[in-house]
Every structure is written in structure tokens, then in C-alpha cells.
Amino acid sequence: MKKTLTINLANQVFHIDEDAYFRLREYLDRIEGHFSDKNERSDIITDIETRIAELFAQKTDPKKQVINLQDVEDIIRVMGDPGEIGGEEENAGTNFSPGSTNPKRLYRDPDNRVLGGVCGGIGQYFKMDPLIVRIIFLVVFLGFGIGFLIYIILWIVVPEARTVAQKLEMRGDPVNATNIGKFVKDEFDSVKKNFRRKK
Numbered sequence: 587m588k589k590t591l592t593i594n595l596a597n598q599v600f601h602i603d604e605d606a607y608f609r610l611r612e613y614l615d616r617i618e619g620h621f622s623d624k625n626e627r628s629d630i631i632t633d634i635e636t637r638i639a640e641l642f643a644q645k646t647d648p649k650k651q652v653i654n655l656q657d658v659e660d661i662i663r664v665m666g667d668p669g670e671i672g673g674e675e676e677n678a679g680t681n682f683s684p685g686s687t688n689p690k691r692l693y694r695d696p697d698n699r700v701l702g703g704v705c706g707g708i709g710q711y712f713k714m715d716p717l718i719v720r721i722i723f724l725v726v727f728l729g730f731g732i733g734f735l736i737y738i739i740l741w742i743v744v745p746e747a748r749t750v751a752q753k754l755e756m757r758g759d760p761v762n763a764t765n766i767g768k769f770v771k772d773e774f775d776s777v778k779k780n781f782r783r784k785k
Contacts, residue, residue: 590652596632596639600646602653609658610638613665617763630770633750634665634763640751666762690758693747694740702741710756 589604602610617634621627641661642653695706698716705723709716727733747753750769751761759765 595642596636598639598643600639600642600653601651602658603655606653606655606658609655609662613658613662617767621767626771629773630767633766633770636749637751637761637766638665664762666764689755691752691755692744693752693756694744695756696746696748697753702737703746704737704740704744707744707747707756708740 590601591604591607593600593602593607614631614635618627618631621630638661641664642657645653645657645660690711692711693707694703695710695716696703698706698709700706700720705719706716708719712719723733723737725733726736745752747756750766754761754765754769
């Protein structure tokens with residue numbers, strides 16, 4: 587018989603074995619200790635916890651309701667070791683979990699939108715300039731009259747990339763601790779640069 591704890595991770599409740607809990611706590615403490623900037627650390631931990639909650643949700647069902655140590659070890663393998671976060675530039679974007687796949691997903695890009703972010707999302711998905719996608723939609727709209735209808739349908743059907751994990755999936759990057767940390771750091775650097783320019 588094992589003791590089971592209840593945890594709240596990214597506003598989701600999970601039941602977890604005691605040994606799995608201590609392993610997860612140790613992992614999150616190591617990640618937290620890796621970042622010196624208090625603001626960055628808070629956002630990165632929140633995003634990492636959100637991703638872990640998504641992975642935990644995939645591992646639970648009505649037949650298996652308790653997260654065990656093997657589940658936590660699997661998730662740590664997917665997320666990567668804290669020592670790899672913010673490491674060498676050549677390691678950025680590398681998935682540290684061998685054998686896992688990182689399928690690209692189509693999302694609307696809220697950071698690069700004119701209307702609904704459809705063209706920005708398609709541009710991210712196909713690694714092309716969103717301006718080219720916008721021109722294609724304009725040509726299809728003017729030439730065939732259906733470009734606007736296609737755009738509206740895609741706006742309704744394609745979800746918006748709201749979380750860091752979704753933004754990484756949109757680019758085709760692995761959703762691990764390394765890339766989450768790098769993404770949040772880049773966002774902070776971008777905000778700081780914009781703030782300095784406005785002064």
C-alpha cells in the first residue's frame with residue numbers, strides 16, 4: 587500500500603504517489619534554482635507546470651487515476667534536465683527525450699496578427715513570411731472571390747496559440763523545459779527592449 591497525495595498543478599487536480607510527488611518536487615526545485623531572475627523564474631515555472639499538467643492529463647483515465655513514479659520519470663525525460671535550460675545555443679530547440687516526436691500543429695498566431703492571426707499561424711506552420719500568406723489570400727479573394735470565406739472558416743476552425751506549449755508546437759519545436767525557458771527569456775528580453783525604446 588502506498589500513500590497518495592493530491593496536488594494542484596496549473597489549476598488541475600491530480601492524485602500522485604508519495605515517491606512520485608517527491609521526485610516531481612525535486613525536479614521543479616532544480617528548475618526553479620536554475621533561474622536567477624525572479625520574474626522570469628515565476629513565468630517559466632508556471633509554463634513548465636502547465637505543460638506537466640497537460641502530460642499528466644494524458645496519463646490518467648478512469649482506470650488509472652494516480653500518477654506514479656514511472657509517469658514522473660517519463661515526463662522528466664520529455665521535459666529535459668534543468669541543466670540543459672538556457673544552455674548552449676546549438677542545443678536550443680533540441681529535444682532531449684530520444685524517440686519522442688514533435689509534430690507541428692496549426693494554430694492562429696496572436697503575436698503576429700492583423701485580423702485573427704490565421705496568416706501568421708500559416709506562416710509559422712510553413713516557415714514562411716506571413717506577408718506572403720496575406721498576399722496569397724488577397725489574390726485568392728480578388729481573383730476567385732473565396733479567399734475571405736476561406737479565411738473566416740480557418741478563423742473559426744483553427745485554435746489560437748495561447749500557451750507557451752502551443753506556441754512551441756506551432757513552430758514545430760519540442761515542448762520541453764529547455765525551449766519553454768528559452769521562449770520565456772526571449773519574451774522578457776523583447777519586452778525590455780521595447781520598454782527601453784519607448785523611454
